[in-house]
Amino acid sequence: MWENERLRQEMKACEGELRELRRQQQQAPCRDCAHLQENAGLQERLSQLQQEAEEMRAKLAELDLEVQQKTNRLAEVELRLKDSLAERAEEEERLSRRLRDSQETIASLKSQPQQIKYIIKTVEVESAKAKQALCESQSRNQYLQEQVGMQRQVLKEMEQQLQSSQKTAAQLRAQIMMYEAELERAHGQMLEEMQAMEEEKNRAIEEAFSRAQVEMKAVHENLAGVRTNLLTLQPALRTLTHDYNSLKRQVRDFPLLLQETLRSARAEIGQAIEEVHSTNRELLRKYRRELQLRKKCHNELVRLKGNIRVFGRVRPITKEDGEGPEAANALTFDADDDAVLHLLHKGKQVSFELDKVFPPQASQEEVFQEVQALVTSCIDGYNVCIFAYGQTGAGKTYTMEGTAANPGINQRALQLLFSEVRSKAADWDYAISVSAAEIYNEALRDLLGKEPQEKLEIKLCPDGSGQLYVPGLTEFRVQSVEDINKVQGDGGGGGSRRVA
Ligand SMILES: Nc1ncnc2c1ncn2[C@@H]1O[C@H](COP(=O)(O)OP(=O)(O)OP(=O)(O)O)[C@@H](O)[C@H]1O
Structure with a gap:
């Protein structure tokens, strides 16, 4: 029991040490330590040992309980044995006393033989009863002795069990000592690790401290620079604050200003729009009047010049005409009337009256000017037809198409047509x-x-x-x-x- 108590106390002391070690380890964690793995291994080993110690403690408690139970039983048996022994001694004493009394009575009766046959007989009878009682007492005594023997046997067994329990307890103590040694070793190792970690931590702290000092110095220097800058910037800041306040005022007044400006701008725009509208109306009016005028002019032109006009164009003599009398020009013109053409045919002069006659020297431009008005009439919605008529080689293609360098009516009319369309593109779709x-x-x-x-x-x-x-x-x-x-x-x- 005492040994168990001692083991329990040692176990408690070991647990206390373990807790202390854990606490120390938690207080000084070493994140970057190279022995972290080893430390973890040791911790694992420690927890294993602790678990085994816990198991041992449980086993020890069981054994304690068992020993306690057996001790209680032994005490009971011893008590019962003592009672039985006392009872037996008492019985023996009583029986001996009776036997002695009976023997004394027999002896006195034998010395008085006459009277006493009856008494002898009574004594004999009594002696027989006493003998029987003695016999019973003896048998009881024997039974009690057997019981005592049995109890002794039980006691012996229990002693043996106690011895084996003590042996087991000794083994357990040895194991616990072994674990303690292991724990001691782990503790030492951990202490060493802690020492190394502590040193490393101190070293790291020193390094960090020196680094922090250097950085602090740099920060101080920067701070001094910033202070200088601050002093320099203060006037600028004042100016900026002033500007800011002024801007703030402007911003505050801006909506009013904006509203005012917008109102006046709207009024101006409205006025401008109104002016544009009136200008447009005026322009439209003028345009319509112009259109009417143009139609009127066209009608007048048609009325004056006729709906169908015929122009004559005389081409110059070309190399293809040859040089003989056949190639001589048979046509003459009236200097006062450009609508008359004279033809000398078989010695006889025949005159023709056309709307206009173009002499050989008339240019493409002059010819086109004469028909130009018809092109614009076409844009105004009138049907116009211009065609050339004449014998082969008379110059129809030249007049209508012309050359690339000197285009005829077609090309010029088209140029004019597209130029007119482009100029009206804003108002008309063609x-x-x-x-x-x-x-x-x-x-x-x-x-x-x-x-x-x-x-x-x-x-x-x-x-x-x-x-x-x-x-x-x-x-x-x-x-x-x-x-x-x-x-x-x-x-x-x-x-x-x-x-x-
Ligand atoms: N006004 C002119 N000025 C200079 N050359 C002209 C003129 N008119 C015609 N010619 C020339 O006369 C020739 C014949 O003209 P063009 O080919 O135009 O005749 P045409 O009437 O069209 O003939 P065809 O009916 O056979 O087609 C061409 O070489 C052309 O260059």
């Missing part, structure tokens, strides 16, 4: 399309179509307007003179005949 057809030997053919040999027909428009149209005639939308030239160049029939 769509210009081009188509080309040829009537040759009573046959109408599409010069821009894929099948130029296909014969087309002229028909009346089904809308009842009385206009003529050619069903199936190819039509291209164009945006510029170049587009028209391209269309004419690409046209299926354009390769065989020029469009004049």
Whole structure:
């Protein structure tokens, strides 16, 4: 029991040391320590040892309990044995006393023989009873002795068990001592580790301290610089604060100012819009009047010059005409009237009156000026047709197409048309399309179509307007003179005949 108590106390002391070690370790953790792994291993080993010690302690407690129980039982048995022994001694004493009394009585009775046969008999009877009682007492005594023997046997067994328990306790103590040694060793190792960690920690602290001192010095220097800057910046800061306050005032007043400005701007814009509107109205009015004027002019032109006008153009003599009398010019002009042409035919002069006659020296520009008004009439919505008529080599193609350097009516009319359209593009939308057809030997053919040999027909428009149209005639939308030239160049029939 005492040994168990001592073991328990030692166990408690070991646990206390363990707790102290853990506390020390928690207080001084070494994050970057190279022995961290080893420390963890030791801790694991320590926890194993602790677990084993715990198991041992449990076992010891069990043994304690068992020994206690056996000791209690032994005490009980000893008590019962003592009682039995006392009882037996008492019985023996009583029986001996009775036997002695009986023997004394027998002896006195034998010395008085006469009277006493009856008494002898009584004594004999009594002696027989005493003998029986003695016999019973003896048998009881024997039983009690057997019991005592048995109890002794039990006591012996219990002593043996106690010895074995003590032996086990000694073994356990040895194990505990071993564990203690192990613990001691681990403790020493841990102390060494702690020492090393402590040194390392101190070293790291010193290094950090010196580094911090250097950094602190640098920070102080920076601070001094910042202070100097601060002193320099203070006037600027004052100026900035002043500016800021002024800006703040401006910002505060800004919505009012903005509202005022917006109001006046709106009024100005409204006024400007109103002015623009009135200008537009005026312009529209003028434009309409101009349109009316143009129509009137056109009508006047048509009335004055006639709906159909015929101009004559005499081309100069070319090399192709040769040099003989056949090539001589048979035409003469009236110096006072540019609408008259005289032809000398078989010695006889024949005069022709046209709307205008262009002499050989007349330029392409002069010819175009005469028909220019018709082009603008076309833009105003009138149908216009300009065509050239004459014998082969008379100069129809030259007049209508001209050359690249000196273009004829077609190119100039197109230039004028697109230039007029562009100038009116802001107010009007125009769509210009081009188509080309040829009537040759009573046959109408599409010069821009894929099948130029296909014969087309002229028909009346089904809308009842009385206009003529050619069903199936190819039509291209164009945006510029170049587009028209391209269309004419690409046209299926354009390769065989020029469009004049
Ligand atoms: N006003 C002119 N000034 C200079 N040369 C001209 C003039 N008119 C025509 N010519 C020249 O006369 C020639 C014949 O002219 P052009 O080809 O225009 O005749 P045409 O009537 O179209 O003939 P065709 O009916 O056979 O096609 C060309 O070489 C052309 O350059």
